[in-house]
Amino acid sequence: MTQSPNPISLFHDWMAEAEKSEPNDPNAMSLATATKDGVPSVRMVLLKGVDERGFVFYTNLNSRKAGELAENSNVGLCLHWKSLRKQVRVEGAVERVSDEEADAYFQSRARVSRIGAWASRQSQEMEGRFELEKRVAEYTAKFGVGEIPRPDFWGGFLVRPRAIEFWSDQKFRLHDRIVYKMTDEGWQTTRLFP
Numbered sequence: 001m002t003q004s005p006n007p008i009s010l011f012h013d014w015m016a017e018a019e020k021s022e023p024n025d026p027n028a029m030s031l032a033t034a035t036k037d038g039v040p041s042v043r044m045v046l047l048k049g050v051d052e053r054g055f056v057f058y059t060n061l062n063s064r065k066a067g068e069l070a071e072n073s074n075v076g077l078c079l080h081w082k083s084l085r086k087q088v089r090v091e092g093a094v095e096r097v098s099d100e101e102a103d104a105y106f107q108s109r110a111r112v113s114r115i116g117a118w119a120s121r122q123s124q125e126m127e128g129r130f131e132l133e134k135r136v137a138e139y140t141a142k143f144g145v146g147e148i149p150r151p152d153f154w155g156g157f158l159v160r161p162r163a164i165e166f167w168s169d170q171k172f173r174l175h176d177r178i179v180y181k182m183t184d185e186g187w188q189t190t191r192l193f194p
């Protein structure tokens with residue numbers, strides 16, 4: 001693995017490769033959160049932006065994950081591309097993306113997905129599938145052909161990375177691991193035994 005001085009540009013290179021070889025959702029990543037007492041939970045989310053600030057995903061702000069993020073901002077991310085035999089792990093803390101950034105992303109989504117965001121009370125108990133379908137029909141009628149604003153209970157989180165690890169499969173399980181740690185002097189790299 002070539003040792004790039006900047007993990008974000010290396011990440012972009014790997015994502016570009018994954019976009020060519022993965023059958024679907026190369027931007028799917030597991031997101032680990034924890035309660036204030038440190039009880040963890042993990043689920044997949046889609047990575048919707050990466051730049052020098054960090055990694056952005058969007059979700060319902062009343063969901064379980066958002067509740068955990070409100071009491072403990074520390075997270076872990078993990079992307080694994082089977083087709084490339086590569087993994088990236090990120091550790092950091094979240095902050096909310098601005099309303100402008102969330103609005104811009106929300107408006108880029110398909111109309112049915114925007115209605116879905118209004119209709120879903122994510123992570124709350126539901127009597128049956130019909131309850132969801134009824135809510136989708138209600139919001140479809142409510143918005144008609146007009147604008148669909150971003151719900152105030154839906155937004156984005158930016159994971160500001162403290163550490164990013166790149167793992168690449170090598171022969172005989174002698175895999176490559178490079179860790180980038182954010183320090184006062186910028187990114188410092190180290191190699192780890194596999």
Ligand SMILES: Cc1cc2nc3c(=O)[nH]c(=O)nc-3n(C[C@H](O)[C@H](O)[C@H](O)COP(=O)(O)O)c2cc1C
Binds near residue numbers: 059
């Ligand atoms: C491939 C994949 C991508 C997903 N992307 C998102 C996403 O971007 N945002 C989201 O809120 N949920 C997403 N989900 C659903 C979550 O995994 C999860 O079921 C949901 O967010 C509720 O999680 P919570 O109860 O821990 O808050 C995705 C699921 C899969 C399998």
